Amino acid sequence: MTxxxxxxxxxxxxVSWSDGSVVSLTAAALRRSCRCGDCRALAARREPVQVAPALAVLDARPVGAYGVQLEFSDGHDRGIYPWPYLRELGRAAAAEDYQPAGSVCTRCSASSSSMAA
Ligand SMILES: [Zn+2]
Incomplete structure (x- = not known):
C-alpha cells in the first residue's frame, strides 16, 4: 500500500492511500504515538508525553518510500512514522471515533421507543 x-x-x-482510503489523525494522537528515541525513553519510564492543547503539525516530510517525518508546533521533529504504522494508527483512531457515538444511540432508542408506543 502506498x-x-x-x-x-x-x-x-x-493520508490518502492508493486503495482510495483516507487516514485522518490529529496532531495530538500522532505526537503521543511518536516512536523517536526520546519518546520511547519516556514510555519506558512510563511518563506520558506532554501534548500542548493547540498542537499542530507544521510539516510532513516524506522519508523515501519508508514513511514520513513530522514536525510539530511544539518543536518536536524527530519522529518518523512508517506508512504501515500510520495506517495502524488511523484504524485505531477511527475505532475510537466511532465508539462514543452517543447521538446515534439516542436516536436509535428514541425511534425504537416511538415504534413501541
Ligand atoms: Zn518523539
Whole structure:
C-alpha cells in the first residue's frame, strides 16, 4: 500500500492511500504515538508525553518510500512514522471515533421507543 497524498489541515494530518482510503489523525494522537528515541525513553519510564492543547503539525516530510517525518508546533521533529504504522494508527483512531457515538444511540432508542408506543 502506498500513500497518494498527504494533507495538513489545521491540527490534522490526512493520508490518502492508493486503495482510495483516507487516514485522518490529529496532531495530538500522532505526537503521543511518536516512536523517536526520546519518546520511547519516556514510555519506558512510563511518563506520558506532554501534548500542548493547540498542537499542530507544521510539516510532513516524506522519508523515501519508508514513511514520513513530522514536525510539530511544539518543536518536536524527530519522529518518523512508517506508512504501515500510520495506517495502524488511523484504524485505531477511527475505532475510537466511532465508539462514543452517543447521538446515534439516542436516536436509535428514541425511534425504537416511538415504534413501541
Ligand atoms: Zn518523539
Amino acid at each position: 500513500p497518494q497524498a498527504l494533507t495538513l489541515a489545521q491540527n490534522r494530518l490526512e
